[in-house]
Amino acid sequence: MSFVKLTASALAIAAVSATAASARDQVQVAGSSTVLPYASIVAEAFGENFDFPTPVVESGGSSAGLKRFCEGVGESTIDVANASRKIKEKEIKKCAENGVTDIIEVRIGYDGIVFASDIKGQTFEFTPTDWYLALSDTVLVDGKMVPNAAKTWADVNPAFPAQDIQAFIPGTKHGTREVFEDKVILAGCEATGAFEHHLAAAEGDTAKKKKKAAEKACIALRTDGRSVDIDGDYTETLARIESNKDGIGVFGLAFYENNTDKLQVATMSGIVPSTESIATGEYPVSRPLFFYVKKAHIGVIPGLKEYAEFFVADEIAGSDGPLSEYGLVADPELEKTQEVVADEAIMGGNS
């Protein structure tokens, strides 16, 4: 009957199209949501200027992107992974197990991480120590580690107003979290002397292991609700701050610059975050952004190498290009990166 015929033909179409799916003509990118805006700006300009179709950029986080990147070689896997942190040894190993051995690492520039609060609220001038004392699980008091009892910012630093501590920080799946821990919490931990205390108490056979244990103890954050992990995007952090005027959130510089009517930015160690102060290295909380290219896909997926070259071209990623206009801090060593891409130099040297 007609229904049976319909079903059969629909299934046949599905099957045929599945086999036809093997020819992919656009570059596929996935990874960090911090890199996503930059990658989409480049992808759009790439589609405008070349005869290749506009590359597809998915988000999902650095780790998720690298995981998909390492799934193997072939048209059903992605060509480029965006990451807001360097690829880990573990991930390189996982990649190699699946046959992804030749990886080109491309550093596109730097991204600043800023601390911002509601525009009508109090102004803050932070140092890493303040954040450590405000958010750490335990703090050093008279030579002993005691649970953190700070309730207001005035408890942390008498110069601050007595505003409740309420911090919205990126969740652990974000690359931003790692930078926050490294450049802020750990720096504060070392500055207060708590690091030494942890180091003395740390267990482990080697000095390296002890150091690792001490670092881990340093970055343990309080769990009493004063520090809230945000697993979503910066828009969620912004929404939280709008509903809780005492809140202070962690944002990317580009996001803050697009929302200056709602947010005010805090200084860190006396420096106002801006593309300039990050480029000179004065502003301490910044991190490099990367993308990783599968060398095996170059020449197979049309436009892949052109996309990578276009991304790091002076007119895109340079200090006057659209990326830096959007908030990316241009890499002073961009020329080297351009060479890496042009030579298809893989990680680990021997290309």
Place this chain on the structure above:
Amino acid sequence: MSDISQTPENGSSKHAGSLLTPNPRTIKRNNAEKRFQVYGIAAIAVGLLMLVVLVTTILGKGVGAYSQTFITLDVELLEKKLDKKGTRNIDDIKKVTTFGYSPLIKNAFKTKVAELGIETDLKLKKQAALLSKSAAGQLRNYVIANPDMIGETVTFRFLTNSRVDGYMKGRVSRDSIANDKSVSSEQLDLVDELVAKGTIKKTFNIDFILGADASDQRPEAAGMGVSMLGSLSMMFVVLGLALPIGVAASIYLEEFAPQNWLTDIIEVNISNLAAVPSIVFGILGLAVFINYMHLPTSAPLVGGLVLTLMTLPTIIISTRASLKSVPPSIRDAALGVGASKMQAVFHHVLPLAAPGILTGTIIGLAQALGETAPLLLIGMVGFIASNAPDSVASGLLDPNSAMPAQIYEWAKRADPAFYERAWGGIIILLVFLVTMNTVAVILRRRFERRW
């Protein structure tokens, strides 16, 4: 409750009062009924109020996306910039990137400002920054399509950037840009003058409905069109697979299958499947269609397959209900005049059940159209809906987004102008859903037969 059954003590003499003068217990019962009615009306009022709030919020926030600020400029297409050799060779013209077109636009802006006699201290770069970044691409596409026009002066209508647009719509004010780096108060002065001279105008923007997604730097150029096509392709897949499979399954279960424990189990499972959260189907789709069958990621085909799984139980349940509602006398009469069982079903029962089946299908489709969760897992979120498909096959297989996923994506982006577009997208989605549901209601009203 027990009022009626209570037997009067010592005969009925105690209740001898008139029926017209209510006794206390009657008053109490009548009051209880009135209170209940008030509760009911209050509940409906709350529901209606919510609906009004919802619709006004959506319209209030989203209507802005349908108009856009444009600026009219006369651009001189200089031959020495665009075609140095003067051969009009398309390959040579294509070598000039969009960056090469920016000076032309700057020049055009300069001439316009001079022509209108506007005095401004702004640098030319800052003046031209009022334009959208899409202007250079628009110009390049025009030149590639019309290489003979090189050397001529052509009038173009460019988008302005999202801050200027926000200023025209009242979203951006001089106070709110105090710390903003991308626009200054002087630039807004220039905008005011250009508006007064009629060069900058806010008009209806069809590109929001037909256009493709745009990157974070140019929210003013983003549109729903391509993701609409993505949704449409998915709906075709769902319709093409879920309707025949669903109807065939329910006809068999309802008319032919023997009643035993196996069919009982199948029935219970179909009912359970209808209640499974959609995200589960997303994970299933990722595992089966993408990781195992190696179908392309972000493809509407995969999205359609996942949504088919989700819609099937809905269609099966509604089809079975409408088959059940066809009275057995129809079947008996058909069998009585010598029809085979299959003839009875396909010639008599199915046509009578068709309106119900269609209604169920349309409601299932509408549900699938608004579904976002499973699409997140099969890679339909991100900067995806930027290539319009050029054939049916590419519509099914090339990466694309879907309307709800596109709205979700816009709501996440940093620039507040995208937020407005997200609300605008919701309006389109709601129009689709309301239309589909109306069609379902009309079908039911017009064709459904009651026995």
